[in-house]
Amino acid sequence: MSSTLEKSTQNGASCSADAELVRQSVLKLRPYVPGKPIEEVKRELGLPDDFSIIKLASNENVLGPSPRAVEAMRAATENVWLYPDDTCFELKNALAAHWKLTPQHFIIGNGSDEIIHFLALAFLDKERGDEVIFGAPSFVQYKAAAMIADCAFHAVPLDPNMVHDLAAMKSQISDKTRLIFIANPNNPTGTTVTRAAFETFLEDLPPHVIVVLDEAYDEYVAAEDNPRALDYIQNHNVVSLHTFSKAYGLAGTRVGYGIARPELMQFLQQVRGPFNVNTLAQVAAIAALGDQNHLQNSVKVNAQGRAQLQQAFGEMGLEFIPSQANFVLVNIGRDAAASFNELLRRGVIVRTGTPFGLDSWLRVTVGTREMNQRFISALREVLDS
Ligand SMILES: Cc1ncc(COP(=O)(O)O)c(C=O)c1O
Structure with a gap:
């Protein structure tokens, strides 16, 4: 263990001498927070390996590559x-x-x-x-x-x-x-x-x-x-x-x-x-x-999924931003961080709007029809609870 780590562990504070080593502009930076990986969620929640989790958090193409x-x-x-x-x-x-x-x-x-x-x-x-x-x-x-x-x-x-x-x-x-x-x-x-x-x-x-x-x-x-x-x-x-x-x-x-x-x-x-x-x-x-066929199919599945999500949000009376991308931003009208955790327990990983200053919003990546349905059902449960 490095002496710096020991010091910070013992004192509970970071060592200011180290802070002088670094370019001062770097001190203000925070590491990028990515969408939560599936394996991390399983580890953190103690879920079995075969527990099905869907990740709709990083705007990946859920159909995978060509x-x-x-x-x-x-x-x-x-x-x-x-x-x-x-x-x-x-x-x-x-x-x-x-x-x-x-x-x-x-x-x-x-x-x-x-x-x-x-x-x-x-x-x-x-x-x-x-x-x-x-x-x-x-x-x-x-x-x-x-x-x-x-x-x-x-x-x-x-x-x-x-x-x-x-x-x-x-x-x-x-x-x-x-x-x-x-x-x-x-x-x-x-x-x-x-x-x-x-x-x-x-x-x-x-x-x-x-x-x-x-x-x-x-x-x-x-x-x-x-x-x-x-x-x-x-x-x-x-x-x-x-x-x-x-x-x-x-x-x-x-x-x-x-x-x-x-x-x-x-x-x-x-x-x-x-x-x-x-x-x-x-x-x-x-x-x-x-x-390009795979690409066109991905775009088509996305357009259908985007419409499916937006329609569901409309039916649930939730404000959302009509999207041109492969994700939708939706205002759930309550603390998004708490709902994010509730969704995790139901095996659905999304993103909160918190890093963007949108504390009551979730950003959900468009999935397959089945994934979107699972997310919508989980969200209904969370909002009803
Ligand atoms: C608007 C925008 N630009 C760039 C990127 C970075 O993409 P990548 O580095 O994977 O090409 C992202 C990733 O989420 C993005 O949302």
Whole structure:
């Protein structure tokens, strides 16, 4: 046991000498809190191994990945003694063909989380006084990126419909603004901005501002007036973020990507660590991209499940935010943390809105028809008790 740990155990307080070792901005950071893993719930509640638990907490694709991706990973296991292809040559070519761009338009990351990190590393300069703008509530990693870079940020409240308030965000732009993050659809609300609103937002933006349109849930969007970053990357400082973790069902492999004009992209390549995307992730992503039938089926099952959940919430008289993603945010009108625990006991893992400041809300990932039904029944029980 380290002396630090001993000291903190004995004194019940962390050692202030240690706190002086670290960059001061890091002291304010809190580790990311992921959705609870199934095995952890079983351990904590002392549930038997065969107790059935469904996890609707991390916006994964409940249908899993394409069987072709699984097969590609199986076939590639023999090669894992070799370092992966550092340039992700094949994957970038596959993406370039898919999006009708060049490989130079892409950067591949260990999840799109890593690309958010690269954006901060490449573009945020504390000495220059750079600032970041993002919505509130929105994906927590934007704030983390600003804090790690020790840069000031503006967390701009969503509008009353829980949609990004682009006009309010624009009004925060100053000569210090460097990065603006817009999750579209937004996490945790599932809402999208309109193309018209986004285009008005882009008009006359100063050239020192980079807009990051995080399209992690893009495949699920049904709204016809949804903007797509690809239409803007050539003529604006727009970076698009995508992931294989959601609709492509590959969250466990950690692979995501960014798209921007090559002149911007080169700076992200400069901060990327070597071999950041492992071999299995690369082959899985290529195979998944090649199986658009699986993707379309996942999108269809999600649309049906989303409608099923939203209808049930309506029937239960619960306020919810109509979603364009693979999760729905619902106001249960009481302490979400307590209800979360009650749901766990019934074998259903969801997410509370608490990290987003939404204490009476739950965010539930869309499951299969059966999973959604099980969640709805469990929620009815909890709310009736
Ligand atoms: C809006 C948004 N962006 C990015 C991510 C990160 O995805 P990943 O790192 O798995 O690609 C998530 C994950 O939940 C998300 O909700």
